Amino acid sequence: MSIERIVFFGKSKARTRETRFMVKGLRQLGKQTLSLNVPSIRRKLFGRDLSSVLLGKVDKFQPHLVISYSKDAPEQVLQSLQGRIPTAMFWPDYVEPLEADEQLLRKGRLVDVFLMTNKGLHDRLVELGIRRPVFCPQACDDHEHRRIRARRRYWKSDVAFIGRPHSAFRTEIIKAVHEKFHLKVWGGDWRHLGIPSIRRDIHPREYAKICSGAKIVLGCDFTNRVECYFSFRTWIVLGCGGFLLTNYVPGLETIFRNREHLVWYKDSAECVALIEYYLAHDEERQRIGEQGFEFVHRTRNYRVMMREMIATVEHVLTEEGRTS
Numbered sequence: 001m002s003i004e005r006i007v008f009f010g011k012s013k014a015r016t017r018e019t020r021f022m023v024k025g026l027r028q029l030g031k032q033t034l035s036l037n038v039p040s041i042r043r044k045l046f047g048r049d050l051s052s053v054l055l056g057k058v059d060k061f062q063p064h065l066v067i068s069y070s071k072d073a074p075e076q077v078l079q080s081l082q083g084r085i086p087t088a089m090f091w092p093d094y095v096e097p098l099e100a101d102e103q104l105l106r107k108g109r110l111v112d113v114f115l116m117t118n119k120g121l122h123d124r125l126v127e128l129g130i131r132r133p134v135f136c137p138q139a140c141d142d143h144e145h146r147r148i149r150a151r152r153r154y155w156k157s158d159v160a161f162i163g164r165p166h167s168a169f170r171t172e173i174i175k176a177v178h179e180k181f182h183l184k185v186w187g188g189d190w191r192h193l194g195i196p197s198i199r200r201d202i203h204p205r206e207y208a209k210i211c212s213g214a215k216i217v218l219g220c221d222f223t224n225r226v227e228c229y230f231s232f233r234t235w236i237v238l239g240c241g242g243f244l245l246t247n248y249v250p251g252l253e254t255i256f257r258n259r260e261h262l263v264w265y266k267d268s269a270e271c272v273a274l275i276e277y278y279l280a281h282d283e284e285r286q287r288i289g290e291q292g293f294e295f296v297h298r299t300r301n302y303r304v305m306m307r308e309m310i311a312t313v314e315h316v317l318t319e320e321g322r323t324s
Helices: 020-027 039-043 050-061 074-079 100-108 121-127 168-180 205-214 231-239 267-280 282-299 302-319
Strands: 005-009 032-036 065-069 085-093 113-116 133-137 157-162 185-186 213-221 244-247 264-267
Touching: 005 020, 005 050, 020 032, 020 039, 020 065, 020 302, 032 050, 039 050, 039 085, 050 074, 065 113, 065 302, 074 100, 085 121, 113 121, 113 302, 121 133, 157 168, 157 205, 168 213, 168 267, 185 205, 205 213, 213 231, 213 267, 213 282, 231 244, 231 282, 244 267, 264 267, 267 282, 267 302
Parallel strands: 005 032, 005 065, 065 085, 085 113, 113 133, 157 185, 157 213, 213 244, 244 264
Antiparallel strands: none
């Protein structure tokens, strides 16, 4: 089957703008796309039933596919679409244990294809009733994620980290780096750890300036134990031309080449040693940053991501003998 008309359920995601980038990628591919922001529509209902309004919009558009960004499509809508219109969910997050997110599992069981940003949870998701979990990494936007020259000292640092103190693994790494280097932390509140945060919220253009101003951008994921699960920040930092030093996760070498596209570490001691090395080797650091930038913009922009997503769904539906 050929998917040409798509309904996309997604909130605005003001900080990351990922839903906007995904819709943009679909339209760049020539797909007719109807984007539905449920909270925005709900505010304008004036007493009308939300699910009925949404289903009316879907049916009027006559899509070949409905995509839900994470849990953004209402459960009643997904139930109504079963057997009528193919559906997919894109889940960019991580939760442990999976049973803790009952809403995710309920909605995930309703869709034809469950697209996720890791490989490590595949078998567990199947055990919990998700029919077709498929690995689908995130991407960078070819316009927003780019080099921006940071002229002000405000944006400059030896090492920068963008993120919140979500896990013990992350705080251990950040504390070790903060003790030895000129580290600027952007995002969240780190004061309880004695680490100042420059700004609480970071948007794409600010992200690009941080990557430009830092000699090293530090990656430190929520967990380093799940195969191929790493932060959206990985794609953004490389897309903005930053030199990324990030934690190793199983399977990372199947996507990136160490010391060619980025550099990875396995513990806080190795992280500190690599920072010392690359601060002293400017040309090598800049070469890796350039190669990482070229690699992600060539192989993993949102056009590529959405083309892959649609091809996956088309393959599944063809296997099942379903037509649009």
